[in-house]
Amino acid sequence: MDHRFDRGHRLRVVVSTTDMGFATPPEAASYKIGAVSPLTVPTVPALTTAASPLPAWVWALPLAALAVAAGLLARRRTPADSGDGDVPLEIIGLTKKYKNGHLAVADLSFRVEKGQVLGLLGPNGAGKTTTLRMLMGLIHPDEGEIRIFGQRVTPGAPVLSRLGSFVEGPGFLPHLSGRDNLDLYWRATGRPRAEAHMDEALDIAALGPALDRAVRTYSQGMRQRLAIAQAMLGLPDLLVLDEPTNGLDPPQIREMRDVLVRYAEAGRTVIVSSHLLAEVEQTCTHAVVMAGGRRVTAGPVAEIVGSGRRLEDAFLELIAEGP
Numbered sequence: 001m002d003h004r005f006d007r008g009h010r011l012r013v014v015v016s017t018t019d020m021g022f023a024t025p026p027e028a029a030s031y032k033i034g035a036v037s038p039l040t041v042p043t044v045p046a047l048t049t050a051a052s053p054l055p056a057w058v059w060a061l062p063l064a065a066l067a068v069a070a071g072l073l074a075r076r077r078t079p080a081d082s083g084d085g086d087v088p089l090e091i092i093g094l095t096k097k098y099k100n101g102h103l104a105v106a107d108l109s110f111r112v113e114k115g116q117v118l119g120l121l122g123p124n125g126a127g128k129t130t131t132l133r134m135l136m137g138l139i140h141p142d143e144g145e146i147r148i149f150g151q152r153v154t155p156g157a158p159v160l161s162r163l164g165s166f167v168e169g170p171g172f173l174p175h176l177s178g179r180d181n182l183d184l185y186w187r188a189t190g191r192p193r194a195e196a197h198m199d200e201a202l203d204i205a206a207l208g209p210a211l212d213r214a215v216r217t218y219s220q221g222m223r224q225r226l227a228i229a230q231a232m233l234g235l236p237d238l239l240v241l242d243e244p245t246n247g248l249d250p251p252q253i254r255e256m257r258d259v260l261v262r263y264a265e266a267g268r269t270v271i272v273s274s275h276l277l278a279e280v281e282q283t284c285t286h287a288v289v290m291a292g293g294r295r296v297t298a299g300p301v302a303e304i305v306g307s308g309r310r311l312e313d314a315f316l317e318l319i320a321e322g323p
Helices: 056-076 128-135 158-162 178-189 196-204 208-212 218-233 250-265 275-284 303-304 311-321
Strands: 089-097 103-112 117-119 142-147 163-165 238-242 269-273 286-291 292-301
Touching: 056 089, 089 128, 103 128, 103 142, 103 218, 117 128, 117 208, 117 275, 128 142, 128 238, 128 269, 142 158, 142 250, 158 163, 178 196, 178 208, 196 218, 196 238, 218 238, 218 250, 238 250, 250 269, 250 275, 275 303, 286 303, 292 303
Parallel strands: 117 269, 117 286, 163 238, 238 269
Antiparallel strands: 089 103, 089 142, 286 292
């Protein structure tokens, strides 16, 4: 060991062992080692050490910082982040392949305009939920991009604050009441309580006195309604709901349909993933049909259905034809 100690330095010597081969006292003890002052150490006049050059990181870190800053400035000026800020959602060439080789989404592209209620349709395994998770920045696509109001979606992107979502089932603290869960969620966003529009969300939940009961006592339908109300907190410009009618009875489904239609009529946009074709036909203005991770067709529901046909018949025909 070779080290230089300048005048005034203090040196601490710690002697310890973790080898069970050494005998240690049966009870815990501490020992102090002292040196008689003045302390002298042996020296070897013939031993010399070349002066150490400056570490490479002294030069590398500033250069790396400049490169990162230049990259950020260039990224802010790229057309990918300067798209149409009036378009709620644009998906371009989206592709996601998992490590097991499963191609969940393949070259998916579509665009959603303000005021639309879009139904994302497809059988199990069509890639609907994977698409929604990429839309929320939860997983990263292998290819393609997603823009929300002209801004590219990345994990934690500021534009995600304009999105409200409910994907893959509700998640609440079971020992807290429904009201406390909503309040806690909004406080976690760090935004002012006045922006939550809590009263509107509670009206959507329509849980009555149950709102002050512990969530663990809720039925599946009650949890579903509370999750949708949570997604609507802050009245986001883009609302994304994954199978929102699961666990709801027919009257509640009808009420949910009216809520989504009114929400979009106020100038906002709603995307609904659903297997209930009849509900999509009655609720959605537009639809994207997926199969095998690919887009089969997209457009207004009236055009997909065609004259004298129901959406269910058109849907089955499209899926049978394949991507």
